[in-house]
Amino acid sequence: MADVNGVMMQYFHWYTSDDGSLWDQVAAQAGELATAGVTALWLPPAYKGIGGGSDVGYGVYDMYDLGEYDQKGSVRTKYGTRAGYLAAVAALRAAGIQVYADTVFNHRMGAEGTELCSATPYPRGDRLNPKGPSRQIRAYTDFTFPGRKGAYSPFLWSWRHFDAVDYDELNPDERDTVYLLEGKRFDDDVSLEFGNYAYLMGCDIDFQAPEVRAEMTAWGCWYLDTTGVDGFRLDAIKHISAWFFPEWHDALEKHIGKDLFMVGEYWADNLAALLWYIDDVGGRLTVFDVPLHFNFYEAGRNGCSYDLRRILDGTLMQARPSHAVTFVDNHDSQPLQALESTVESWFKPLAYALILLRSEGYPCIFYPDYYGAEYDDKGRDGNSHHISLPSHRFLLDRFLQARRDNAHGPQLDWFDHPNTIGWTRMGDAAHPGALAVIMSNGSDGVKWMRVDRRNARFTDISGHIAEAVVTNGDGWGEFRCPGGKVSVWVED
Numbered sequence: 373m374a375d376v377n378g379v380m381m382q383y384f385h386w387y388t389s390d391d392g393s394l395w396d397q398v399a400a401q402a403g404e405l406a407t408a409g410v411t412a413l414w415l416p417p418a419y420k421g422i423g424g425g426s427d428v429g430y431g432v433y434d435m436y437d438l439g440e441y442d443q444k445g446s447v448r449t450k451y452g453t454r455a456g457y458l459a460a461v462a463a464l465r466a467a468g469i470q471v472y473a474d475t476v477f478n479h480r481m482g483a484e485g486t487e488l489c490s491a492t493p494y495p496r497g498d499r500l501n502p503k504g505p506s507r508q509i510r511a512y513t514d515f516t517f518p519g520r521k522g523a524y525s526p527f528l529w530s531w532r533h534f535d536a537v538d539y540d541e542l543n544p545d546e547r548d549t550v551y552l553l554e555g556k557r558f559d560d561d562v563s564l565e566f567g568n569y570a571y572l573m574g575c576d577i578d579f580q581a582p583e584v585r586a587e588m589t590a591w592g593c594w595y596l597d598t599t600g601v602d603g604f605r606l607d608a609i610k611h612i613s614a615w616f617f618p619e620w621h622d623a624l625e626k627h628i629g630k631d632l633f634m635v636g637e638y639w640a641d642n643l644a645a646l647l648w649y650i651d652d653v654g655g656r657l658t659v660f661d662v663p664l665h666f667n668f669y670e671a672g673r674n675g676c677s678y679d680l681r682r683i684l685d686g687t688l689m690q691a692r693p694s695h696a697v698t699f700v701d702n703h704d705s706q707p708l709q710a711l712e713s714t715v716e717s718w719f720k721p722l723a724y725a726l727i728l729l730r731s732e733g734y735p736c737i738f739y740p741d742y743y744g745a746e747y748d749d750k751g752r753d754g755n756s757h758h759i760s761l762p763s764h765r766f767l768l769d770r771f772l773q774a775r776r777d778n779a780h781g782p783q784l785d786w787f788d789h790p791n792t793i794g795w796t797r798m799g800d801a802a803h804p805g806a807l808a809v810i811m812s813n814g815s816d817g818v819k820w821m822r823v824d825r826r827n828a829r830f831t832d833i834s835g836h837i838a839e840a841v842v843t844n845g846d847g848w849g850e851f852r853c854p855g856g857k858v859s860v861w862v863e864d
Contacts, residue, residue, distance in 0.1 A: 377775055378411040379728065380472070380736040384451075386703045387747035387759075388416070388739075390426045392448045395456035399463035409772030412470035412633075414605050414736065418449065418457045422482035426450055428703075429474060430607065431574070433482040434517050435591055436524040438598075443519035444482060461599050470602040472633060473595065477588060478608040479574035480529060485514035486541055489531045491551035496538070499550065499558055500567035509540035509551055513575050524594060527587045535559065535578040536571045556580075561652065563610035563640070572611045579613045589620055593627045603633030606657070610638045610645075614652045621656045635659065635697045635734075639704070639711065641666045643686050650695045661688040661696045661733065665713070668700055668723040672716030676814035679790040683726065693732035700724060701738045707759045708749045718856055721767045721834075722811045725858045728771045729809050730795065731783045742768055770833045771860065778807035778862050784822060792817035794851065798824050799863075806830075808841075810851045811858035818852045823863070830861040840864070 388394060398415065405413070417429025420437035425446030427433075437443055438454035447453065452460075461471050488510055493503040515529035535556040540546060550571045552558065559579050563569035570576060578584055595601070609617070617636070625632055635658045638649050643663050650659060664687040671678040688696035700723045704711040715723055720741060727735040739745070744763035751757050780803040786794045791814035797807040806823040808830060823830070824847040829840050836859050843849040853859035 377779060378470075378734060379409055379772060379775065380412040380414055380697070380734065381405065381410045381742065382699075382702055382736055382738050383413045384416040384703065385706055385738070385740050385745055386428055386709055387745065387749070388428075388450070390450045392425065392450070392452045392456075394450075395452035395460040398460040399456075402460075402463040402467040402469060405464075406467040406469050408769055409776045410469060410737070412472060412602070413464055414472045415457075415460070415474060416451060417474045417476060418451065418599075420444055420446075420449055423450075430476055431481045432476040433480065433515075434520060436594070437517070437520055441517075441519035441523075443517065458599060461601060465600060465602075470633070471600075472603045472605050472635070473599065473601045474607065475604045476607040477577060478572055478611050479576055480515060480534075481574040483512040483514050483529075483575065484516045484518065485512070486510045487513050487531045489513070490554035491537070491540075492554075493546075494550045494552060496548040496550055497566050499569070499571065502552075503549065506554060508542070509537075510542045511537045511551070511553075511575070512539065512541070513537065525587070525590065527590075529575070533578055533581060533584050534575040535580070536576045538571070538573070559611075559613045561614040562612065563638075563645070569611055570613075572608055576611075579616050585616065585619070588616075589623045592620060592624045596624060596628045596632075603635075606634060606636040608639075609636035609657075609659075610640065610649070614649060618654050618656050621653075633658075638662070643688060643691055646688050647692060650692060655695065658695045658697050658734065659688065660702075660736075661698045663687045664689050664696075664698055664727075665700065665702075665705065665715070668715045668719060668726075669705075669713045671722075671813065672719035676791055678813060680793045680811070680813055681787045681790055683787075683793070689727075689730075689733045696733040697736055698727040698733035699736040699738065700727065700741060702736075703738075706738075706740065706761070708751050708757060712752075717762055719813070720764055722813070722858045724764065724768060724771055725809055725811060725860060728768075728775045729779045729797070729807065729860065731779070731797070737768060767834060770835075774807060774833060774860050774862055777803060778805045786819055786821050789819075791815070792819060792853075794819045794821050796821050796823045806863045808849065808851045808861040809858065810853045810861075812853050812855050815855045816852065817855070818850060820848055820850050822846075822848050825863055829864040831864055832859045832861050834859045 421427025422431040424444035439449040440454040513531040559570040740761040745761040781798040781800040794810035
């Protein structure tokens with residue numbers, strides 16, 4: 373883990389304001405976040421996207437433009453300017469908070485011009501059987517970055533640096549087609565969905581090309597030197613050759629002379645796939661525990677019919693906690709997004725207790741769950757929707773405090789009832805206070821649990837139950853929680 377009992381926060385969501393103020397907000401709140409117990413921030417992509425000042429950052433155009441050049445209709449990015457970003461990173465690190473940079477290596481978008489080249493068409497849902505023979509296409513693959521004029525890197529992208537695209541200007545009405553460029557093959561060592569899931573969107577970067585790998589490494593070294601970040605969140609890794617990342621990871625650590633934290637987004641509700649990936653990259657990356665997120669999603673939807681004893685089954689948190697970044701929701705799962713699978717609001721405190729107050733995994737808090745969020749957008753049904761996500765900050769602040777001060781030492785589990793589960797933490801020499809957590813997805817919960825504290829007084833910092841619990845002479849206590857809630861009991 374990046375820090376003992378560390379906590380990461382994803383400090384943005386898909387609908388973060390595009391007024392360019394986020395970097396200033398980060399700098400202003402650095403001290404407050406550190407005091408709350410946040411030890412690392414995952415910041416959104418800081419470089420220019422195809423949408424200029426409104427791009428969330430995943431339609432990546434120029435990774436060297438951190439809001440410094442007039443490109444794609446804007447100097448700043450959605451979140452601010454280069455100067456603002458560097459100041460935000462500096463403020464966080466001064467407050468003792470690590471910074472992880474969101475990094476999109478899969479594709480490029482927004483080329484200045486087109487190029488004629490030959491390509492073989494494939495159905496979007498089948499990367500093994502072509503639709504027909506190779507033919508000439510006109511692809512948007514000519515990237516010249518005229519606003520930057522070669523600053524920081526002279527590298528210019530052309531069709532030779534990509535392996536596939538999904539648009540042919542000569543046949544603009546052709547749909548659901550992926551064009552494999554002449555002399556190329558889809559990257560290997562990727563997800564096997566559709567036979568080969570190397571192609572996702574835009575101009576797919578060819579990691580088989582040595583000059584491309586060299587440029588990616590050069591960019592990573594430049595980014596570390598320029599920004600001083602402590603690690604990276606890697607987007608869409610199941611579409612990129614897995615063997616590239618150990619090479620990239622080692623080169624960057626050698627360059628910077630320190631350990632770097634890296635977490636990859638491998639979006640699969642499949643534990644076997646995540647374990648395969650971790651082993652395939654030699655354990656150099658952690659990955660997000662997507663199966664755990666979907667357990668939370670199902671638990672919230674099914675209410676008291678969900679068996680809480682199974683909440684950790686099939687998860688990375690259970691099988692490989694040393695490489696699990698645990699989360700409740702993120703920008704892809706939030707309402708109206710492509711991977712929408714939002715955890716029900718009533719269950720979120722229970723889910724956050726599970727990731728923040730247990731010994732396994734490295735937890736990540738989602739910005740709207742802490743601060744709340746409101747926005748409007750169209751859904752998959754084609755209709756406009758107003759979304760209001762409530763803040764859970766009151767409880768999260770208390771969970772963060774308990775994680776810092778009490779969530780230490782041996783852990784005992786009472787996952788012995790389908791609707792009421794609990795666990796205790798015994799503390800350690802540096803953090804002697806004990807902890808007991810109990811939650812219910814049905815009626816009021818009650819459970820005798822051992823905390824190894826004789827005749828000790830415990831208080832529910834969640835505020836649900838006013839009466840204290842006093843343990844017996846054997847170090848056991850009868851802990852309670854209201855129905856559908858979680859109570860966190862700490863030793864006075």
